[in-house]
Amino acid sequence: MSVAILDDYQSVARDLADWSRLPDGSSLTVFEQPFADLDAAAVALAPFDVLVIMRERTPFPAALIERLPALKLLVTTGARNNAIDLKACAARGIPVSGTAMVGTPTAELTWGLILALAKRITVEEQALRAGRWQTGITDGLAGRRLGLVGLGKLGTQVAKVGQAFGMEVAAWSPNLTDERAAAAGVTRLDKAELFASADVVSVHLVLSDRSRGVVDADSIARMKPTALLINTSRAGLVDEAALMAALRDRRIGGAGIDVFPVEPLPADSPWRDLPNTVLTPHLGYVTRQNYAVFYRDALDDILAWQQGAPIRLLSAA
Numbered sequence: 001m002s003v004a005i006l007d008d009y010q011s012v013a014r015d016l017a018d019w020s021r022l023p024d025g026s027s028l029t030v031f032e033q034p035f036a037d038l039d040a041a042a043v044a045l046a047p048f049d050v051l052v053i054m055r056e057r058t059p060f061p062a063a064l065i066e067r068l069p070a071l072k073l074l075v076t077t078g079a080r081n082n083a084i085d086l087k088a089c090a091a092r093g094i095p096v097s098g099t100a101m102v103g104t105p106t107a108e109l110t111w112g113l114i115l116a117l118a119k120r121i122t123v124e125e126q127a128l129r130a131g132r133w134q135t136g137i138t139d140g141l142a143g144r145r146l147g148l149v150g151l152g153k154l155g156t157q158v159a160k161v162g163q164a165f166g167m168e169v170a171a172w173s174p175n176l177t178d179e180r181a182a183a184a185g186v187t188r189l190d191k192a193e194l195f196a197s198a199d200v201v202s203v204h205l206v207l208s209d210r211s212r213g214v215v216d217a218d219s220i221a222r223m224k225p226t227a228l229l230i231n232t233s234r235a236g237l238v239d240e241a242a243l244m245a246a247l248r249d250r251r252i253g254g255a256g257i258d259v260f261p262v263e264p265l266p267a268d269s270p271w272r273d274l275p276n277t278v279l280t281p282h283l284g285y286v287t288r289q290n291y292a293v294f295y296r297d298a299l300d301d302i303l304a305w306q307q308g309a310p311i312r313l314l315s316a317a
């Protein structure tokens with residue numbers, strides 16, 4: 001059995017699971033760099049029976065799956081992966097297994113971005129190293145409004161921290177009810193009011209056809225000139241052009257962004273030159289604890305499949 005691990009950017013996959021448990025005669029190959037395009041991925045991955053992919057770093061559309069004749073099992077870290085064409089896998093008889101994951105890192109990063117912006121941490125750290133002292137005034141959070149776009153598991157975690165900081169927390173999502181909001185100690189607002197009144201807007205929705213572009217140009221235009229927008233969910237939830245224009249024209253206070261339409265972020269991306277931003281390279285799930293769960297479960301998925309009883313199967317809707 002030939003196994004490949006994809007997109008091991010930090011070169012840690014071999015150390016975070018006991019790959020010696022693979023059946024005798026198995027081979028393990030680790031790809032540490034992303035593929036240039038679909039053709040490069042198809043050529044490199046054609047020989048492998050089993051592929052272990054990291055979240056959505058390498059998309060697996062039907063056009064790629066059709067060019068992998070040896071593929072017998074696909075394992076994705078996490079329990080959901082919108083970058084895999086599950087119907088194409090099912091048509092080929094290729095099972096797709098997922099893994100568990102630690103549920104708190106993305107909420108933690110959200111607060112890292114909020115604090116970095118509100119407290120000017122990155123700006124003042126760079127100024128200090130350049131010999132300057134207190135180049136601006138920071139903002140407090142107590143008494144301000146935190147607006148959450150989405151109040152699921154992650155949104156609720158972010159809400160609790162906001163409440164601990166003494167913030168007033170409000171939320172909106174298409175299906176949010178007053179009862180669900182009240183259970184989290186949160187006020188439900190309509191979308192327009194949330195964007196117009198929040199001092200910090202943080203996005204926590206699953207990307208789908210329905211939610212794509214939910215943070216649209218009208219919503220961004222409603223934001224206060226001092227307000228911050230945080231996105232640690234998916235780039236497709238936000239109208240990128242409208243957000244870039246608002247930042248460039250300084251119509252909002254700033255943005256903390258962890259997710260981008262093209263990842264890794266291209267060297268010539270205009271994001272790199274936008275003012276008042278804190279940018280991170282999709283770190284929301286990238287913790288040692290999460291990776292340990294990912295690779296442990298991925299190995300268990302392979303062994304279960306090899307024994308004829310695949311586990312944690314993902315199915316097409």
